[in-house]
Amino acid sequence: MPVALKKSIPHIILLAYVCIILFPFVFVVFSSLKESNVEISQAPFAFPKEFHFQNYIDAWVQAQIDVYFFNSAYLALSSAVVGVLLAAATAFAITRMKFPKTSKIIFQSVLIGMLIPGNVLFIAQYILMMDLKILNTHWALFLPYTAGALPFSVLLISAFMKAIPGELEEAAVMDGLSASGIFTRIVLPLTVPALVTVFIINFLGNWNEYLLASFFISKDALKTLPTGMVGFRDAYQTNYALICTGIVFSVTPVLILYAFLQEKIIEGLTAGSVKG
Structure with missing residues (x-):
């Protein structure tokens, strides 16, 4: 077998895999741009005869996708940001400060937290939110989202911080920096790949979360996109074009985020695997 062909086989296999993965999404995008169910049923995998962008306007305004979208966006974003900052501070205290015991x-508590499945805590979380009298508010989702992401976030950021040379901190101390100065001006900038990775993982988890959002929030104006899409599907279950439009709205932010930050994700996931 020629060397060039042998080297191209893995690329061909990966390309075929990507096409298989993207095919359902392409079908959804094409269907969202078609005028009616008749056009979808007659040519389900064909290119739209005419781009019908009115579907996006109808789904965004009439079906309240805009409300669900922004609820999910700011909840996922805020809880991911706060979770990253708390995890980074905890990881810094564990790995760089001199409190071994x-x-x-x-760190052992963090590892134990990773062993507990999130769904096991559902009843306890519900009772806690009820006692705090924050059910049917976004605080009922913000607090579990932030706390639930901490164990994995601390573990990943700690692995990255352990690889930072100690000489940098010694030089910073000689320059008169305090612990907070070392954290904000030395450690945080060096751990950006891990921070971005943790942020994206937490954001995606919060964006797609359904169980807590469906039980903790019953007011329609406060629902997130996953729970709002259930009502959207029930209301427009005979209109496949609008259903596909709603799916596109829910998937697009994730694709955009990953497209721009994929290098940081890979760099962060490999952080701490090799020291030197």
């Missing part, structure tokens, strides 16, 4: 206890 305390750091070990905190």
Whole structure:
């Protein structure tokens, strides 16, 4: 077998895999731009005869996709940002500050937290939110989203921070920086790849979360996109074009985020695997 052909086989296999993965999404996009169910049923995989962008306007305004979209956006964004900052501060205390016994206890607690499935805590979380009297508010989602992401976030950021040379901190101390100055001016900029990775993972998890949002929020004006899409599907279950339009709205932010930050994701996931 020629060397060039042998090297191209993995690329061909990966290209075929990508086409298989993207095919359903392409079908959804084409269907969202078609005028009616008749056109979809007659040519389900064909290119639209005419781009019918009115579907997007109808779904955005009439079906309240705009309300669900912005609820999900700011909840996912705010909880992901706060979670990253809390995880980074915890990881810094564990890996860079000189409290060996305390750091070990905190790190073991973080590992134990990763062993507990999130759904097991559902009843306890519901009772807690009820006692705090924040059910049917976005606080009922913000707090579990932020806290639930901490164990994995701390573990990943800690692995990255352990690889930072200690000489940088010694030089910073000689320059008169305090612990907070070292954290904000030295450590955080060096851990940007891990921070971006953790942010994206947390954002995607919060964006797609359904169980807590469906039980903790019943007011229609406060619903997130996953729970709002259920009502959208029930209301427009015979209009496949509008249903596909709603799917496009829910998937597009994730694709855009990953497209711009995919290099940071890969760099962050490999962080701490090799020290040197």
